[in-house]
Amino acid sequence: MIPSILPTYNRAPLEFVKGEGSWLIEADGRRFLDLGAGIAVNALGHAHPALVQALTQQAQNLWHVSNLYRIPQQQALADRLVEASFADTVFFTNSGTESCELAVKMARKYWFEKDQPERVNIITFEGAFHGRSSAGIAAAGSEKMTKGFGPLLPGFVHLAWGDHDALAQAAARPDVAAILIEPVQGEGGIRPLPDQCLKGLRDLCDSHGILLILDEVQCGIGRTGKLFAHEWAGIEPDIMMIAKGIGGGFPLGAVLASETAAAGMTAGTHGSTYGGNPLACAVGCALLDQVTNPAFLAHVNRIAGLLQQKLAGLIAKHPDVFTELRGTGLMLGLKCKPANTDVVAAGYDAQLITVPAADNVIRLLPPLTLSEDEVDQAIARLDQAATALSQP
Ligand SMILES: *Cc1c(COP(=O)(O)O)cnc(C)c1O
Numbered sequence: 001m002i003p004s005i006l007p008t009y010n011r012a013p014l015e016f017v018k019g020e021g022s023w024l025i026e027a028d029g030r031r032f033l034d035l036g037a038g039i040a041v042n043a044l045g046h047a048h049p050a051l052v053q054a055l056t057q058q059a060q061n062l063w064h065v066s067n068l069y070r071i072p073q074q075q076a077l078a079d080r081l082v083e084a085s086f087a088d089t090v091f092f093t094n095s096g097t098e099s100c101e102l103a104v105k106m107a108r109k110y111w112f113e114k115d116q117p118e119r120v121n122i123i124t125f126e127g128a129f130h131g132r133s134s135a136g137i138a139a140a141g142s143e144k145m146t147k148g149f150g151p152l153l154p155g156f157v158h159l160a161w162g163d164h165d166a167l168a169q170a171a172a173r174p175d176v177a178a179i180l181i182e183p184v185q186g187e188g189g190i191r192p193l194p195d196q197c198l199k200g201l202r203d204l205c206d207s208h209g210i211l212l213i214l215d216e217v218q219c220g221i222g223r224t225g226k227l228f229a230h231e232w233a234g235i236e237p238d239i240m241m242i243a244k245g246i247g248g249g250f251p252l253g254a255v256l257a258s259e260t261a262a263a264g265m266t267a268g269t270h271g272s273t274y275g276g277n278p279l280a281c282a283v284g285c286a287l288l289d290q291v292t293n294p295a296f297l298a299h300v301n302r303i304a305g306l307l308q309q310k311l312a313g314l315i316a317k318h319p320d321v322f323t324e325l326r327g328t329g330l331m332l333g334l335k336c337k338p339a340n341t342d343v344v345a346a347g348y349d350a351q352l353i354t355v356p357a358a359d360n361v362i363r364l365l366p367p368l369t370l371s372e373d374e375v376d377q378a379i380a381r382l383d384q385a386a387t388a389l390s391q392p
Pocket of ligand 1: 094095096097098100129130131132182186187215216217218219243244
């Protein structure tokens with residue numbers, strides 16, 4: 001008989017009843033160090049007082065109001081995002097997938113309004129993840145995500161990771177609208193795009209007049225040690241998708257865009273019932289207050305350096321379990337020798353949460369508030385898991 005929850009997930013036998021900072025707690029009191037953060041969502045850890053306060057205060061006043069009316073919390077969050085980024089304008093969604101939908105629509109509408117309606121194709125890359133909607137799976141294009149779900153949304157050109165010749169050829173096509181890429185691939189196995197490549201993509205887009213869309217759903221909101229990952233390369237996208245970290249656990253996403261890229265999105269061309277709802281935006285504002293504080297990002301960079309340094313030592317100690325450290329900031333991956341799912345399971349035994357990714361990698365995406373002491377505990381638990389896996 002089919003379970004009452006549609007069985008699209010292989011769930012671990014873990015059931016948490018409480019979260020505190022970097023810790024998840026089961027009913028029997030067992031405490032797990034959370035290096036997954038709900039897949040880069042709980043940027044401030046669990047039950048951060050500033051977020052609890054923002055949410056409960058808003059809940060006592062007004063939960064929901066339609067986008068037919070002005071929403072001051074939404075206006076405040078949009079103003080903050082515009083002030084803190086390349087963007088001139090923001091549309092709020094409830095998830096990364098919905099942000100992908102709008103990014104695709106916006107890019108196509110841009111060209112339609114420029115009287116080049118033939119420019120519909122969006123270049124994407126192997127290993128990408130942009131969500132599970134029809135546009136998201138068509139954008140990623142992998143068999144794993146698309147098999148059985150055809151006919152797929154047309155209009156995506158899939159390129160191999162790092163094939164510069166194919167990229168130059170594809171970008172020159174007269175039917176191309178945009179390039180869509182994650183500055184750091186998450187689901188794809190924590191693969192950062194080198195700064196030089198991101199700069200190269202910006203130049204390529206400029207030389208053909210096409211749009212650069214960045215998917216910072218996983219790598220944005222302080223995760224790499226800057227508010228947005230592309231800032232490291234000193235470039236600006238035309239359109240950017242965010243979600244995950246911006247809500248800190250409350251469902252919230254957004255599409256940020258330049259005035260030019262957003263020009264086609266006039267009244268009536270897009271909408272959302274819940275997108276930008278007062279509860280979500282009150283939380284988003286409280287979260288940005290923390291993350292945009294220079295001292296907060298300094299903490300992320302210091303802790304990330306420490307964690308990376310100690311992970312290098314861990315790999316040296318367990319070459320039979322870990323072969324490589326990947327990633328940047330607090331978006332890190334350990335490539336495994338045993339099956340990554342076995343390493344994640346050994347982590348559970350050591351009361352440690354990590355997340356598997358493609359390419360036999362386990363992901364470490366801790367709360368950005370991770371402390372120095374928690375770094376030591378993370379290393380001790382990974383050491384314990386690796387030692388258990390090494391026993392014959
Ligand atoms: C998680 C993710 C998405 C999809 O976001 P949802 O909130 O699950 O819809 C899209 N792109 C990237 C890079 C992601 O990591």
